Amino acid sequence: TEWRMKFRREMNQRDDEANTKAIDSLINYETVKYFNNEPHEARRYDAALRGYETAAVLSQVSLSKLNIGQGAIIAVGLVLNMLLAAKGVQDGNMTVGDFVLVNTYLLQLYMPLNFLGFVYRQIKQSLTDMERMFSLLDVDKEVEDKAGSAELACSDAAIRFEDVKFSYNPDREILKGVSFEVPAGKTVAVVGPSGAGKSTLTRLMFRFYDVSAGRITIDGQDIRDVTQNSLRREIGIVPQDTVLFNDTIAYNISYGRPGAEQSEIEEVTKLASIDGFIEGLPEGFKTKVGERGLKLSGGEKQRVSIARMLLKRPKIMIFDEATSALDTRTEKDIQQALRDVSRGHTTLIIAHRLSTVIDADEIIVLRDGQVAERGRHQDLLSQEGLYAEMWAQQQELREAEELLAHAGEIPG
Ligand SMILES: Nc1ncnc2c1ncn2[C@@H]1O[C@H](COP(=O)(O)OP(=O)(O)O)[C@@H](O)[C@H]1O
Ligand SMILES: [Mg+2]
Incomplete structure (x- = not known):
């Protein structure tokens, strides 16, 4: 999950870039037209979107890989455990009831674990998406009121x-x-x-x-x-x-x-x-x-x-x-x-x-x-x-x- 965050960050950054370019060229549409630069603007926007696309695909593929990997590990573990239990029944050490019991326990254990992994990745991803907003909140104001500063008493304003x-x-x-x-x-x-x-x-x-x-x-x-x-x-x-x-x-x-x-x-x-x-x-x-x-x-x-x-x-x-x-x-x-x-x-x-x-x-x-x-x-x-x-x-x-x-x- 940590490893894939860099794709997500990249994706967000490209998204930002594409948006900024789109807004900038739309606000300044007169200038764009004066200089006949629509194709130029379209290319710039296209390049930014392509960057976004690549990053978004990478981000999604990495997420799917993680989910599939986790699912596979759980499935393999489940199968192995069931095989062991089946062997126990075959050898007469366990009853069929025990077999069902093992199956139920395992499911009860794995389901929440699976879910936990899934939720963890979602939360991590959302936090990454919010990083930029938090960094904005951290920026210091250029001009701050001094602590306890008074109101301006303005009488004739020299x-x-x-x-x-x-x-x-x-x-x-x-x-x-x-x-x-x-x-x-x-x-x-x-x-x-x-x-x-x-x-x-x-x-x-x-x-x-x-x-x-x-x-x-x-x-x-x-x-x-x-x-x-x-x-x-x-x-x-x-x-x-x-x-x-x-x-x-x-x-x-x-x-x-x-x-x-x-x-x-x-x-x-x-x-x-x-x-x-x-x-x-x-x-x-x-x-x-x-x-x-x-x-x-x-x-x-x-x-x-x-x-x-x-x-x-x-x-x-x-x-x-x-x-x-x-x-x-x-x-x-x-x-x-x-x-x-x-x-x-x-x-x-x-x-x-x-x-x-x-x-x-x-x-x-x-x-x-x-x-x-x-x-x-x-x-x-x-x-x-x-x-x-x-x-x-x-x-x-x-x-x-x-x-x-x-x-x-x-x-x-
Ligand atoms: N936000 C800014 N950041 C950096 N330089 C600036 C900024 N605003 C103005 N300047 C520079 O300060 C100088 C004086 O600008 P300004 O006070 O707007 O001139 P004017 O006398 O024409 O009104 C200019 O050379 C300008 O390039
Ligand atoms: Mg001026």
Whole structure:
């Protein structure tokens, strides 16, 4: 039984592999089609299934061999015993009654033994099947609440990053000592090239990871000293990649605060300028959005995501390139609405388009995990550094976009 467990393990592993491949290629079906790779995916799945087949057959054959082996041993033993007993009767040492008695005893002994062997193998096999689940339970959480940590007492929500260092992998530091402050009720923008570590800041604030050095505080409390639950309650985010649940638009918006009233949902859809779009849909709020929201355009998804965040009514708001997929005009509408709702809220904006952060109380330019420049829009322009350079580049882009927008206004 111990010997055959390796076949069973192999079989489970192949089963896992085949399932993962199937799900992966189905979820990413658009990519598969873009690259015309259906045959490739089919081959990969086929290979995984073939591996599973081989392992499953081996597992079953080994089980049958064991069962047959055990049955054979018992049968041979029974026959030998009966022969001995028959000989006893023949020699006159035993009566026919004794012969029957021996037979009954043996059967009573062998039946449970046979059954025991069978059950043992089944149990052993089921335990092997559950091994992966148990190993999952053994994995340590990356971030744990400290014993007896308090709730976050968040009154006006001032955020401080103090010399924060962080790396996902020990051999590559992403943040190399970042310090800045978002005073209560103010708006701070973080800009910088892609890969600078901007989204990493948001993950640290949510404590998906803990900092490796330095600290992050909210109202003076180190976020490592408070419960994750109370911390996440106070922060609302519009993430860089919005992923929606395969349910209705109403469900996805109300995800921000399950149990919210329909009137509240309608209010936030107005703020996120998605009310017009929803009204135009034949099924309105009941429209299904598809897996991960693939039936909505990038900009529509972002606006659902903004509405969902607004519904949560957090003290701290984070926008991670929240309007990057919108055209300039829709973006302007939303920006105005967001400025209104975020007034008085501590707000962290991560932006790619610099025109959206002109009014920020402070702009942090992040480069290679370090604060390269900081200040207000005008100061940064006069510094003629990275920010001014990015601004000049985007200015050209914006002019082109405006031309396009005007072209759209010309009738016909
Ligand atoms: N989970 C992760 N594991 C390892 N590296 C990561 C992970 N997430 C992001 N990174 C790396 O960290 C760097 C910063 O990422 P990110 O903060 O998302 O950049 P951005 O400034 O564009 O938002 C990138 O170089 C990225 O490759
Ligand atoms: Mg990012």
